[in-house]
Amino acid sequence: MKCVNVDEFRSSFYHVDPRIYGYTTAKFYGFGFDGDASTSASSVDGVNFRFPPNPPFIDPLRYHLATCPGVGCDHNKLDCCSCTSVTHIVLDRVVEFAFVNRVASDSRFGSPHPIHMHGHSFYVVKVGYPSYDENGKFAGPNDDIECIVQSTKSSCSKFITIESEVDGKKTVIQRLQWRKSHSQNVTIAEFNKNNAPIRKDTVIVPFGGYVVVRFISDNEGLWFLHCHIEPHQLQGMAAVISELKPYILTTTDEEMYSL
Template sequence: MIQGLHVSHLLSLQMNRITYTTPPAPLLSQYEQLKEGTFCNETSVDRDCSTEFCECVHRLKVDLNDVVELVLIADGKHGMGNHPMHLHGHSFYVLGMERVNDTVDRSEIERLDSQGKLRRNVEFPVRKDTVIVPDGGYTIVRFKANNPGFWLFHCHIDFHMHLGMSMVLQVGEPRKMPLVPPGFPRCGNWAYSDDVTAPYDICRTNVATRTAMPAAVVLCLITQLLL
C-alpha cells in the first residue's frame, strides 16, 4: 500500500498493464486442457487496462525461428527502482540501454525510436539471459526464437514477479514443441481436493498425447496505481 496522497491505493507491478496469473495446468504438457480465453495480451484484452485491473496468463506468441527484438521500458514511477529481466529458454543480445529521465512513458520511447535516437549496438553486443532495465529508461534486446516451447519472461526480483511482472513467450505452435515423455505426471490446479468433480481438478481425466510434428515488440514495465 502507498501512504500519503495515494492512501488506500494498491501498487501493482505489471507488463503492458497486465498482471500475470499462473495457468491452471502446465502449458507444455497439458495445453489442450486450457481454454483460449485463459490467455491474453495487450491487443486481445477486452478492457481499458489503464483504468481497470487486467490479469490473465499474459502470453506473447512468436513463430519458431523469428528474430525477436524487445524494447523494455521501466516507467520509473513511484520509486520502484531497476528491474532485472530474465528470459527462460533463450539468451539474447543486449543492443542498447539508457536512463532517459526520472520517469518515462512508452509514447516518449516510441517517439525517440522513430527519430533514430535509440542507438543499437549490433556489432559487438553482450549476450545474456538476464539484464537490467534502468528506472526511467529502456533496454533493447534481440534474440532468435529457435527453442520451441512456453518460456517465462519475468523480473528477477521475486516479489515483483509474484505481483505479476511476468509473461509467457510462446515460441512456435504446440505441435512443433517437444513431446511429453510417456507416463509424465499430470497435475491440476494448485489446490488439492478429494472431490473428483471439483471444478479445478482438471487433470484426473486422461487426455491423449498430441502428435509430434524477424518480429519487434515493445514491452512497457508498469508501476500502476489501482483504485
C-alpha cells in the same frame, strides 16, 4: 572508478549470431505497477500475471490462443486486470524486445527491474537511461518511447498496451512505440555500430529507462519472462512467450491430445 553500461560491453565477434543484424520491429513490454498495491501492483502492460492451473505445455494450443488482455480485461473499467498473459512470436526469426521500466512523468520513487527470460539468452542492443539532475538524482523518464491512443494519435491516459476484441477481431487501442525523434531506423543504426554486443539472460532495466534486446527464435516452447525481484514476479510482473511450430498452432484439441 569508470562506469561502463551493459550495452557498452563487447563479445567476441565469433560468438555473435550474424542473423541478429537483420531488420525487425520491436515488441514493447511495459513493466510497472497498476491496480491495488496490496493485491495487484506488479504488472506487464497493465496485466497482473496469474499462473495457470496446469503446466502450459500440457495444453500448448490453448495457451497460444490465449486472449488476455483482449477478453476479460477491460482497461476502461479496471486499472489492472489479472490473467495468464501470453505473447506470440514466430519460430526462426530475429526478435527484438524493448523492456520499458515505465513511470509517471512526475514520479520520483521506484526501482530498476532485473528482467529474466527463460529459453533464450539475448544480445543487449541498447540501454536508454532516464534524465538526471546536476546531483545525479532522477529527474524524469526517458522520452525515446511514447504511448499513443491509436484512434486519436494522442497520449495515453495510462502507459500500457491495451487490446480489445470485437466479433473475434483484435484491435489495439493504445500501445507503446518509438517516438519519431528516436525511430526504429535509429535503433538499427546504433545496433550495427555495436558490432558484437554482450549476451545475457538477465538485464537490469533502469528506473524510468528501457533496454532493447535481440535474439533468434530457435527454441520451441512456452517460456517465462519475468522480473527477478521475487516479490515483483510473484505479485504479477511476468508474461509467457509462446514460441511454437506451425503444426501445433493449427491443431485441434482432439488432435493435440493424440500427438
